[in-house]
Amino acid sequence: MATVFMKWLETTPRDYERGIRLLTLGRLEKLHVLLTEDFIKPGMRVLEIGCGTGALARRMAGKGANVTAVDVSPDMLAEAQRQLDARDLAGSVSFEHMDATLIGERLPVAAFDRIVASLVFSELSPDEQRHVLQNCRWLLAPDGRLLIVDEVPPAGFLQRILFWLVRAPITLLTWILTRTTTRAVRSLEVLLRESRFRPCRLGSRLGGSLVLVEGSPLPEAAPAFDLEQAAIPRLRHRISLRSLLVDLWALFLRVIPPYPKVRPGLYAVGHPDTTSPVFVSGNFDLSVRRLVRELDGKVDAWLLVADSKGINVWCAAGGGYFTADSVIAAVGSSRIESIVQHRHLILPQLCANGVDADRIRGEIGWQTAWGPVRAEDIPSYLAGGKKTDAMRWLRFPLVDRLEMVSATLGLYAIMILIPLLIFWRPLFWPVAISLFGLSYFYGVMLPWLPGRDGLVKSIPLALIALAGLFAYVTLVNPLPPLRLFHWTIGLTGLSVFVAAELQGMSPFMRGEQANWGWELLIGIALGLIYWLVPMAVGWR
Amino acid sequence: MNKPPTFWSSLWEHVEIARTLRSLRLYFDPQMCTGIWECYEVCPVGCWSRDLERGIAVLEKPEACIACGACVLQCPEEAIELR
Ligand code: SF4
Numbered sequence: 241m242a243t244v245f246m247k248w249l250e251t252t253p254r255d256y257e258r259g260i261r262l263l264t265l266g267r268l269e270k271l272h273v274l275l276t277e278d279f280i281k282p283g284m285r286v287l288e289i290g291c292g293t294g295a296l297a298r299r300m301a302g303k304g305a306n307v308t309a310v311d312v313s314p315d316m317l318a319e320a321q322r323q324l325d326a327r328d329l330a331g332s333v334s335f336e337h338m339d340a341t342l343i344g345e346r347l348p349v350a351a352f353d354r355i356v357a358s359l360v361f362s363e364l365s366p367d368e369q370r371h372v373l374q375n376c377r378w379l380l381a382p383d384g385r386l387l388i389v390d391e392v393p394p395a396g397f398l399q400r401i402l403f404w405l406v407r408a409p410i411t412l413l414t415w416i417l418t419r420t421t422t423r424a425v426r427s428l429e430v431l432l433r434e435s436r437f438r439p440c441r442l443g444s445r446l447g448g449s450l451v452l453v454e455g456s457p458l459p460e461a462a463p464a465f466d467l468e469q470a471a472i473p474r475l476r477h478r479i480s481l482r483s484l485l486v487d488l489w490a491l492f493l494r495v496i497p498p499y500p501k502v503r504p505g506l507y508a509v510g511h512p513d514t515t516s517p518v519f520v521s522g523n524f525d526l527s528v529r530r531l532v533r534e535l536d537g538k539v540d541a542w543l544l545v546a547d548s549k550g551i552n553v554w555c556a557a558g559g560g561y562f563t564a565d566s567v568i569a570a571v572g573s574s575r576i577e578s579i580v581q582h583r584h585l586i587l588p589q590l591c592a593n594g595v596d597a598d599r600i601r602g603e604i605g606w607q608t609a610w611g612p613v614r615a616e617d618i619p620s621y622l623a624g625g626k627k628t629d630a631m632r633w634l635r636f637p638l639v640d641r642l643e644m645v646s647a648t649l650g651l652y653a654i655m656i657l658i659p660l661l662i663f664w665r666p667l668f669w670p671v672a673i674s675l676f677g678l679s680y681f682y683g684v685m686l687p688w689l690p691g692r693d694g695l696v697k698s699i700p701l702a703l704i705a706l707a708g709l710f711a712y713v714t715l716v717n718p719l720p721p722l723r724l725f726h727w728t729i730g731l732t733g734l735s736v737f738v739a740a741e742l743q744g745m746s747p748f749m750r751g752e753q754a755n756w757g758w759e760l761l762i763g764i765a766l767g768l769i770y771w772l773v774p775m776a777v778g779w780r
Numbered sequence: 781m782n783k784p785p786t787f788w789s790s791l792w793e794h795v796e797i798a799r800t801l802r803s804l805r806l807y808f809d810p811q812m813c814t815g816i817w818e819c820y821e822v823c824p825v826g827c828w829s830r831d832l833e834r835g836i837a838v839l840e841k842p843e844a845c846i847a848c849g850a851c852v853l854q855c856p857e858e859a860i861e862l863r
């Protein structure tokens with residue numbers, strides 16, 4: 241059920257196209273025309289990074305260029321390919337599925353006359369931006385040029401205020417309509433200069449907030465690297481108002497995007513040096529802070545935060561959002577290789593279902609080990625140098641169960657209780673109390689309820705709930721038959737719903753979507769009983 | 781080329797994936813196993829144990845398997861299959 245809501249939140253390629261057009265008020269296209277008309281010539285070899293649905297790639301192919309276009313999203317690429325085929329340009333663009341940070345490893349050196357990136361740099365973390373620019377230098381042929389179209393904050397103070405006044409409502413509207421949003425790259429020109437490109441602004445739209453910038457590569461400066469100067473940010477365990485608010489959000493509403501994220505990149509925990517261990521983690525804010533809470537003050541280590549799209553590593557790895565590529569990209573785009581002397585990564589064990597450790601070893605030559613499942617075991621894991629079985633196995637203790645019940649309930653509360661509050665107020669409190677009561681009871685009792693599957697567990701849950709109801713009726717307060725009948729139907733329905741849906745919260749039994757058919761059937765059956773039995777028996 | 785996914789088609793896909801996930805069973809071919817125990821390292825529910833004498837893995841508790849796929853992905857010999 242939660243999946244239904246989350247599907248709506250997901251951006252489809254079509255939404256993305258509409259969203260971007262709306263957000264940039266159609267001006268992005270104007271810059272694309274300028275870029276293509278003035279800077280792309282027939283026969284040029286062009287690489288487009290982050291092509292999305294391929295509008296710009298098609299335009300450049302139309303001008304006669306040989307375009308290689310890469311994007312991280314298979315959905316976007318499928319849509320791009322579809323639109324290309326529909327336009328009879330097939331063959332002039334080759335689409336490849338690739339993270340922007342991996343272009344240096346997967347594409348031939350000095351093979352492109354133009355590298356084009358439209359609204360891509362704003363999506364990358366500073367480390368990734370530097371890494372991608374560095375790779376662009378390698379991929380560009382002599383006399384090649386980098387062409388970047390991106391959002392930047394407008395220059396003057398007044399322009400900025402004006403910009404936000406216009407921008408805020410458009411952003412909100414666009415998000416509601418298409419769940420698409422963009423960010424501005426701070427100081428694009430500075431970034432280019434730092435990576436040894438000479439920037440030159442070729443055009444701008446929307447009051448200077450959407451720009452086309454050309455970068456021509458300058459000769460490379462001698463690399464100077466020094467641990468002191470590197471200024472790797474340090475993560476510490478601190479409780480602040482922000483962390484408390486994020487915790488509260490995460491407790492009840494964590495299944496709703498945008499997931500609180502940590503910027504991917506390299507971080508220090510404690511005071512690590514060139515021999516300290518390197519831990520890899522995803523970038524779900526809560527996971528990173530919990531990890532830091534367990535490590536800070538106890539161990540000195542490097543923490544390499546890889547992009548898991550803000551999702552916890554297990555779900556991200558299972559869903560294909562966190563792969564060997566994510567880890568390889570994180571190693572490549574951070575400066576870890578020049579910081580530590582060893583080549584040894586400690587990966588979270590729970591990403592083993594999606595991160596192929598063999599590929600990491602093969603492609604970048606780092607050794608890998610699987611760390612403990614729970615962050616609290618890391619200090620003793622490092623101290624003993626060994627992983628015990630207890631560190632390897634999942635547990636689902638009471639605290640975690642209650643937390644996961646809350647996390648699942650938050651969304652249901654919104655989806656069920658708000659409509660009730662608006663349309664069917666008398667039902668609000670009975671349903672709210674039963675829903676929360678049953679859910680937490682289920683969370684507490686989970687290990688002792690028989691059955692390995694939510695639907696089976698719903699039978700004992702419903703029986704217990706009904707036993708409670710009948711005890712109440714006989715001992716405390718007798719109800720008239722019709723009300724008792726309604727309560728019975730209601731509690732049975734909610735028990736089935738709670739048990740079947742909350743199945744997804746347990747690491748031991750997922751796949752609650754497979755229950756939907758049965759839930760629907762049981763719901764219809766209960767509905768029929770609700771209507772027919774009182775008529776047959778003559779209660780009114 | 782396939783049709784682009786719609787809201788309902790991708791929802792249905794979720795149901796299908798969940799169904800497949802439930803029906804998956806683990807198959808282990810001890811003949812192919814070389815005993816590096818990567819499966820034992822990554823299984824979060826302790827399905828695997830190590831036969832130190834024969835130097836191969838033993839699928840000790842198949843009933844505990846939650847079909848997470850970790851051992852399948854990490855086994856370099858492709859000795860494990862979920863289907
Ligand atoms: S990972 Fe594969 S080869 Fe290694 S012990 Fe397990 S089954 Fe055998």
Ligand code: SF4
Pocket residue numbers: 806822823824825826827828844845846847848849850851852862
């Ligand atoms: S699929 Fe997952 S749970 Fe099943 S045996 Fe392999 S690692 Fe263990």
